[in-house]
Amino acid sequence: MLLYLKEMDEIYAEKILRWKYEAPYDFYNNEYSVEDVQELLNSSYSAILDDQDEVFGFFCIGESAQVPIDADFGAYPQGYIDVGIGMNPEFTGRGKGLSFLTFILQQINEEHGALPVRLTVAAFNTRAIHLYEKLGFVKEKEFYRGDVVFITMVKGA
Incomplete structure (x- = not known):
């Protein structure tokens, strides 16, 4: 599978915001809005x-990759590159996650050097957690946002 990076533009953002996941992953569905396009x-x-010019996924870094929380639970101490990822639901559950996340980690390493990486995942998403652990991420902290438990996972440089 050949993947390549493109600068996010309005067309890609609109496609991403219209993705619909099957339950229980519908938690990750977005509502299309002008504000959400601007965020992307x-x-x-x-x-x-991908090599068919389909939007295979996306990633973000920094504060955009963090789950907004009302209080400081110590979930996001300094010293990490936060990464958030999303894969097109057409490709999820088909064994493509490993190459997808490996590609993202290589891009981050090329741009930012070998720094520790952190991502945040909903605790129910065992499929993603298993993938992250396969790539060397370890669970660090848990916190709630509303009634959803989130886990931060880190991977050293």
């Missing part, structure tokens, strides 16, 4: 296309 265009997001 804030320069911390990149689109990932």
